[in-house]
Amino acid sequence: MLNHRATSFLAxxxxxxxxxxxxxxxxxMGWYLLVALLWLGITVYGSFTLRSNYxxxxxxxxxxxxxxVAITFDDGPNSTYTPQVLQLLAQYNAKATFFCIGKRLESQIDLAKQMVAAGHELGNHSYSHSWFFDFFxxxxxTNELKRTNAxxxxxxxxxNDLFRPPYGVTNPAIAKAISETNNTVVGWNVRSFDTVSKDPKAVINRLTKKVQPGAIILLHDSHDRIQSILEHLLLFLQQQGYEMVTVNELLYDS
Ligand SMILES: [Zn+2]
Structure with missing residues (x-):
């Protein structure tokens, strides 16, 4: 697969x-424009597609x-929804990974400690999760990563060095920051679209169709549909004989 450096060099x-x-x-003259557009298209695709390793x-x-499988939750901790998620995970004897937004983690330290005490894993999801993060x-x-790592x-x-980029978008600034902080960048291969879809049933259908051994599932503990979605997902995984583990356990203890 082409990476950013090779694509730019080739262009x-x-x-x-x-x-x-x-x-x-x-x-x-259009040939020049075509080459530039092709480069731009590949670069935009690479920015939005973590698995391309662009x-x-x-x-x-x-x-x-x-x-x-590793169930992962982005954008918390949330004082309303994260406790619901923790209760369900305990009920199904499931462990999960929470990619926390640093400023939310800072204001929910006790909740975050409960998450760790229950055997779950915390990861870094930037400090601000700003809409403009990809323009920083x-x-x-680097400062955001270091602050949340701490x-x-x-x-x-x-x-714990796990980092998931906000919006799953990467760019040269994030790549340079990662080479300094040495975080392990974690994406997913099962996306639920749980924040976009208002219909929990559609989300559950999508998830149950796509789950396979070794899957990293993306969910969010930041909205009111998560309880219903997670309960159905956990029941399905349990019936199918899956073990729900943290990302580190999935990657290194399998
Ligand atoms: Zn996010």
């Missing part, structure tokens, strides 16, 4: 060849050898 090379050829033969290497699934420079992204370590009492 510049083709543009140079076109410019040189242009000296000797008449050339349609800007950085991301983990998007575990080994399929054991019947284990390397320094600002909070996660403080609450977990152990270093």
């Amino acid at each position: 510049i090379l083709v543009l140079l060849v076109l410019a040189i050829a242009h000296q000797f033969v008449p050339l349609w 800007f950085l290497t991301a983990v998007t699934q575990g080994p399929s050898t054991a019947k284990k 420079g390397k320094k600002r992204v 909070l996660v370590s403080e609450v977990s009492k152990q270093s």
